[in-house]
Amino acid sequence: MHLSLALPRPTGGLRPWLNLAALATLSCALLLLDDFLQQLYTSNNRAELELSYVIVLWLFSAALWLGNLRALTVGVLLLFAAMQLMQLANISFFGEPLSATDIQSLLNDPAEVSQTARHSLAQHWPALLCVALPYMALLVLHVRLPGRVALPASRWALVLIALVLLAKPYRATYRNLDSFAASPNRSALHNSLNVFSAWSVRLAFRDGVELPPTPYAPYQLSAVPSTAKHVWLVVADSLRTDRLGLFGYERNTTPQLSSYLKQHPSAFVRPGIAAGVATDVSLPYLLNPIREPGKDQLLRTGQVNQFRFAQQAGFRTHWISSQESKLLAHLGSRYLDVSITREDHPLRFLQRQDRALLDVLDQQRWAERNFVVLNLRTAHLPYAQNYRHESRPMPWPDSGPDGQSNAYDNSIHYLDSLLGEVIADFDKLEGERYLIITGDHGQRLGEGGYWGHNDLVPEVSNIPMIVVARDAPEQAMNEFARERWISHYEAGQWLAARLGTRIDNPNLRADEYFVHGKLLFTDNFIQRVCETPGGLVHQAPEQLSMLLVQPPASSCLENAGKG
Known part of the structure; x- marks a missing residue:
């Protein structure tokens, strides 16, 4: 069987293209609708429209119609619906968008997730409705309309579909998890594409390090006037x-x-x-x-x-x-x-x-x-x-061999x-x-x-x-x-x-501080910093998993002479 990628020859004049534009607009609106439905019943969803994202989503919606592959379209929409159900449920329950590590945690403990879902369904069931209504409408449109409404068709649309679906997973191959952090102000689907891409590349099907329980006692909170x-x-x-002049830097920055x-x-x-x-x-x-x-x-x-x-x-x-x-x-x-x-x-x-x-x-x-x-x-x-x-003008020239250092001072x-x-x-x-x-x-x-x-x-x-x-x-x-x-x-x-x-x-110890490495919710590297009479002593970084098993036995004051 020959798969042609030739550009479509318009049939029926302008009408098929107008139909495509109308259906792409309707589909794009339905893909954005779940956020607005959830905002009707909870302030936890703080999604706002981003013009650049809406444009990409519209082009993707048009490509699904232009591709005219029903099985592919249904599969993509069901995948989106599953991601959105998890995303909106998390927003409803926790008040925050889902992260890649949250996905891994949910899958690692399905029994607890299932129990929590059953007990909280009465309070958070509208999240299910917010996903079901727009995605059922989209599925019905894509199943029933092709063949009944004149539409152009081109296999070139598959290229755009692949670019949209694979761009973020590819990016996750060379960027860390924090590059895919969810934003409360972004569309839930935008967040889902980010975090599920990061999870699928960075965390799925891998044996992650299970961190030991923290040995530190809980904090006590009390209201004060x-x-x-x-x-x-x-x-x-x-x-x-x-590099600040008020701390004695030679330049008055x-x-x-x-x-x-x-x-x-x-x-x-x-x-x-x-x-x-x-x-x-x-x-x-x-x-x-x-x-x-x-x-x-x-x-x-x-x-x-x-x-x-x-x-x-x-x-x-x-x-x-x-x-x-x-x-x-x-x-x-x-x-x-x-x-x-x-x-x-x-x-x-x-x-x-x-x-x-x-x-x-x-x-x-x-x-x-x-x-x-x-x-x-x-x-x-x-x-x-x-x-x-x-x-x-800035005080120092930001070109030449010292340009970058001067540029930092200029920025200060x-x-x-x-x-x-x-x-x-x-x-x-x-x-x-x-x-x-x-x-x-x-x-x-x-x-x-x-x-x-x-x-x-x-x-x-x-x-x-x-x-x-x-x-x-x-x-x-x-x-x-x-x-x-x-x-x-x-x-x-x-x-x-x-x-x-x-x-x-x-747990407080006088003159002891901890500096965390560049990642959250992982086996991060931690640096202990001790304040001594002679200044700060930065100890060698340790992995979190090791530090939790064997916390520092002595305070910084006891170790002051060893720095």
């Missing part, structure tokens, strides 16, 4: 302490911050220690204050989530980011009142980069109490790209001007208020020929902590200012108290 009106957290990407701190002696700066070496690791551990390795369940449940604490205390919660919405994975997006990312204003962020974030900030209408997290990208590679739109100088405006907006507010400015992680800047992050080395865990307060009790600041170094965990614990929740950690 909070009179704060505004709590702001600013997280700048790839911010390294020793932070003129505005340095000037501000001189005028306001109640504000203070400290060197900090990041919780992880990658944004999608450090942000979850900062916004879910977790100190010890192996307590991943706290990330999944949101038990210690800052946005949750804020909502419980009556704060309006805001996430404003110049980066992609996928970073919201495991940040507690279900507790957000306002979520604005680069994808909400793509053209504005493309033209103005992080300065567009200030435009969005100025448009906010604050409630009586607000918890605000701002996420900037300014100092991320490629550094020069982040400030190219600025009309003013540009960031300094943005942070000056953020602080000015913060100072306009009234009442007791707190602001922390920090980095998600540090950066290698040519040491040993290496650039970027993701490595467990001191340069990458090296971040600043800048703390500002207004109309605040002295005790709230004094207890924090006494620290010599401030870790992400300590900053998160302090912020939680400002948001009305005290975290008591029975």
Whole structure:
């Protein structure tokens, strides 16, 4: 049998092509419908339309009609329906999109999943209806209409179908799981294509490492009085302490911050220690204050989530980011009142980069109490790209042998001007208020020929902590200012108290910190960092599985002389 890939010869004039366009539009709408149906009964689904994704989905829908292979189309739609049933059920039950590791966990324990599904069906059955209605309609259309409605046909459509279905699995062969993190603001089908592709390539049919149970005791949470009106957290990407002028760097990369701190002696700066070496690791551990390795369940449940604490205390919660919405994975997006990312204003962020974030900030209408997290990208590679739109010249030339290092300093100088405006907006507010400015992680800047992050080395865990307060009790600041170094965990614990929740950690050891490697929910590498009289001692990284079996027997203080 000969399979022809020749272009179709139109028969019947323009009508078949108009029919194709109409059916592709209807099919595309039905593929998007499950999100909107779920949004009718739960706020857990926060999907928003993305123009580029809708265009691809429309072309894919047209290709299914143009291909005119009924068995293939039915198979694809049934596959999508199965993925979406798992996805929407997870969103309904947990409030978060499904991840690749979630899929593996579900398949590893089918008995527990089945029992949970039976007991929760009465509450979450609408998820089944949200999938059944559009996909039944699509199946009926594709089974009954071909042959009854004039349509063009071409086997070239199979190429587009293959590209759409295989592109993400191919990408998963050379990218890690965190590159396929689900975004709460994306279409559920878009998330499903991402995470099921990553799971099928990276996790399916493989014997994963089963991590030992964590030896660390659970945290104790208690409500505490909070009179704060505004709590702001600013997280700048790839911010390294020793390249900031206010920390003694030879170049004045932070003129505005340095000037501000001189005028306001109640504000203070400290060197900090990041919780992880990658944004999608450090942000979850900062916004879910977790100190010890192996307590991943706290990330999944949101038990210690800052946005949750804020909502419980009556704060309006805001996430404003110049980066992609996928970073919201495991940040507690279900507790957000306002979520604005680069994808909400793509053209504005493309033209103005992080300065567009200030435009969005100025448009906010604050409630009586607000918890605000701002996420900037300014100092991320490629550094020069982040400030190219600025009309003013940068202090240092970003070409030549030192160009990349100079570009990083320029990006910090540009960031300094943005942070000056953020602080000015913060100072306009009234009442007791707190602001922390920090980095998600540090950066290698040519040491040993290496650039970027993701490595467990001191340069990458090296971040600043800048703390500002207004109309605040002295005790709230004094207890924090006494620290010599401030870790992400300590900053998160302090912020939680400002948001009305005290975290008591029975595992706490003085002057001991943990920095997590570049992946979540795997047998990650963990670096123990000890604070000693002579400075920080970074111990050799250990795999999580080994660390859980044999946690450090002695505290950092006991080992101070051994560093």
